[in-house]
Amino acid sequence: MDAKISLILAIESSCDDTACAILKNDQVLSNVVAGQEIHTQYGGVVPELASRAHQSHIVPVVDQALKKAGITKKDLTAIAFTRGPGLMGSLLVGSSFAKSLALSLDIPLIDVHHMHGHILAHFIDIGLERPQFPFLAVTISGGHTQIVKVTDYHEMEVIGTTQDDAIGEAFDKSGKMLGLGYPAGPQIDQLAKQGDPKKFPFPVPKAPGLNYSFSGFKTAVLYFIQREVKKNPNFINENLVDICASIQYTLIKILFQKVEKAVKQTGIKTVAIGGGVSANSGIREQLKSYENIGWNTFIPPFEYTTDNAAMIGISAYFKYLEGYNAGMDVTASPRIQM
Numbered sequence: 293m294d295a296k297i298s299l300i301l302a303i304e305s306s307c308d309d310t311a312c313a314i315l316k317n318d319q320v321l322s323n324v325v326a327g328q329e330i331h332t333q334y335g336g337v338v339p340e341l342a343s344r345a346h347q348s349h350i351v352p353v354v355d356q357a358l359k360k361a362g363i364t365k366k367d368l369t370a371i372a373f374t375r376g377p378g379l380m381g382s383l384l385v386g387s388s389f390a391k392s393l394a395l396s397l398d399i400p401l402i403d404v405h406h407m408h409g410h411i412l413a414h415f416i417d418i419g420l421e422r423p424q425f426p427f428l429a430v431t432i433s434g435g436h437t438q439i440v441k442v443t444d445y446h447e448m449e450v451i452g453t454t455q456d457d458a459i460g461e462a463f464d465k466s467g468k469m470l471g472l473g474y475p476a477g478p479q480i481d482q483l484a485k486q487g488d489p490k491k492f493p494f495p496v497p498k499a500p501g502l503n504y505s506f507s508g509f510k511t512a513v514l515y516f517i518q519r520e521v522k523k524n525p526n527f528i529n530e531n532l533v534d535i536c537a538s539i540q541y542t543l544i545k546i547l548f549q550k551v552e553k554a555v556k557q558t559g560i561k562t563v564a565i566g567g568g569v570s571a572n573s574g575i576r577e578q579l580k581s582y583e584n585i586g587w588n589t590f591i592p593p594f595e596y597t598t599d600n601a602a603m604i605g606i607s608a609y610f611k612y613l614e615g616y617n618a619g620m621d622v623t624a625s626p627r628i629q630m
C-alpha cells in the first residue's frame with residue numbers, strides 16, 4: 293500500500309451510540325451507527341444499560357463498517373477511539389476494543405477527545421469548502437454547550453461554556469415535561485415547524501460573559517406547564533406545536549446571543565456549529581442568516597452532526613499525520629478537559 297495513504301478505523305462509544313467508521317485519509321469510506329432504543333422508556337440514558345448495549349453492538353458494527361468500506365482489518369494503518377468525555381462504562385467498551393485491535397494488528401492507537409471530533413467533523417472531505425483558521429466552533433450537544441476558539445487542528449480554547457445544563461438537555465427535559473419520548477430534541481424540532489414561536493414567551497437567562505445557563509429556562513418551562521395544566525388539563529395537547537415552537541425560539545435566542553457576543557469580542561467571523569443539537573433546523577436557519585452580515589458559516593451534514601465515528605476518524609487522521617501513537621497505557625477518561 294502507498295505509504296501516504298492511511299486507513300483508519302475509528303470507534304465512538306461515549307454515550308448511547310455505538311459507532312464505527314473507516315476513513316481513507318480525510319474521506320469517509322463507511323460510517324455505521326447503532327443507536328440504543330432501550331433508553332426511550334426511561335426518558336434518558338441509563339449508563340449501565342448503555343455499556344451493556346455497546347458490548348453487544350460493537351462487534352457487528354465494526355464488522356459492518358469494514359464490509360461497507362470494502363477492506364479487511366489487515367489493510368488498516370491505525371485504530372482511533374473516543375477517550376472522553378462521556379460515560380465511563382460506555383467509554384471502556386470502545387477503548388478496550390480499540391486497544392485490543394491495535395495490539396493484535398500491531399498498528400498505532402490514537403485517542404480522540406469527543407468534542408474535538410464534533411469540531412473537526414468540518415474537515416471531512418465532502419467536496420465542500422472547509423473552515424479557515426481561526427474560527428469559532430459552537431458545540432451543542434446533550435452534554436455540552438461551548439464556544440471554542442479554534443486556531444489549529446489541535447489548538448482549541450474554550451471561551452464560553454454552560455454553567456449548568458447543556459442546550460440538548462434543555463430540549464430533552466422540556467420535551468419530557470410535554471410527554472415526548474427521549475431524545476425530545478428532534479421531536480420538538482418537527483413540532484415547532486407548525487407552531488407560533490412567539491405564542492408563549494419564556495425568559496432568557498443571564499449568565500456572565502460568554503457563558504450559558506439553561507437551568508432557569510428549564511424551571512420556567514416546568515412552572516409554566518404546571519400553571520397552565522392546573523387551569524386546563526388538556527393544555528399540552530391543545531397547544532403542543534406552539535409550546536414547542538416557543539421553547540425552540542427561546543433556546544435559539546439564548547444560544548445566538550452569546551455567539552454574536554463572541555464574534556464581536558474576538559473579531560472572528562467564521563462560525564462552525566457541531567454536536568447533536570446542530571441538527572436542529574431552526575438553529576441551522578438562524579446561523580445561515582448571519583451570512584447576510586458577512587459571517588462565514590459552516591454546518592456539517594446530518595450524519596456527521598449527531599454522535600458518529602467519522603468525526604473521531606478525521607481527528608485521528610490529523611494526529612496520525614504527525615506520527616502520534618497513544619501507546620497501550622492510555623485510559624478512558626470520562627471528565628477529560630479540552
Ligand code: KG4
Nearest residue numbers: 433434435460475477481568569572598599
Ligand atoms: O452530540 P449528540 O448526538 O450526543 C451527545 O454527545 O450528547 O447530541 C444529542 C443531543 C440530544 O440532546 C438530542 O435531543 C439533540 O442532540 N438533538 C436535537 C436534534 N437532533 C438531536 N435537538 C434539537 N433539534 C434536533 N433536530
Ligand code: ZN
Nearest residue numbers: 433567568599
Ligand atoms: Zn456528541
